[in-house]
Amino acid sequence: MVESPAENEGDVINSAMVNGHEATLLSRFLNDEMAIEKYPDLKAEHFASPVHRQIFETILTLHYDGHKTIFPVVEDYLRSRGKLPEIGEHTISTLASDNRIAAMDESCFAYAVDCVSDSYAEREASRIGRDLAAGKITGDFAREKLEQIRKPISIKLNWLENIDRSTVRSSELAAMELSSRKRLLGEWLCEGDY
Secondary structure, three states: OOOOHHHHHHHHHHHHHHHHHHHHHHHHHHHOOOHHHHOOOOOHHHOOOHHHHHHHHHHHHHHHOOOOOOHHHHHHHHHHOOOHHHHOHHHHHHHHOOOHHHHOOHHHHHHHHHHHHHHHHHHHHHHHHHHHHOOOOOHHHHHHHHHHHOOOOOOOOOHHHHHHHHOOOHHHHHHOOOOOOOEEEOOOEEOOOO
């Protein structure tokens, strides 16, 4: 089957977008060593690019071993293991010096995580479909694997971010429609009372 140029063009655009989202996340991790803790469900296999996957694996290894995950430490780790040439010194330094990262808020990173997660789910679903069609796996196993890849990547917020998310302005509070609680027993016991 020959794909049409439009399909190939769409794949290239989608691949470039996913590559950009992966780079955004890696840039953040290389500049903010605490950022990796916000995404406990993010795994190396979520990254489509083998280079990005290798960099993320290094960041995770350093993090779990109690080391800093900032650019110089990651670069030294890769260099000491002879992996820097295959990744490219220029690649990792470009990721570390991405100036856009400082201007982004948490919603930008959450969007990048969602895009990387969705791309991973598409790749895995395609692979599972091929394996099922080839008879390598059963329908039940395929269904189980598809359920696993549908789970979104959770974002763990620190206590300040949680307070910010749960705080509303006075104008928002005034505009809120608050429904009265359901009465369970007379006037004195309502839903939610202890």
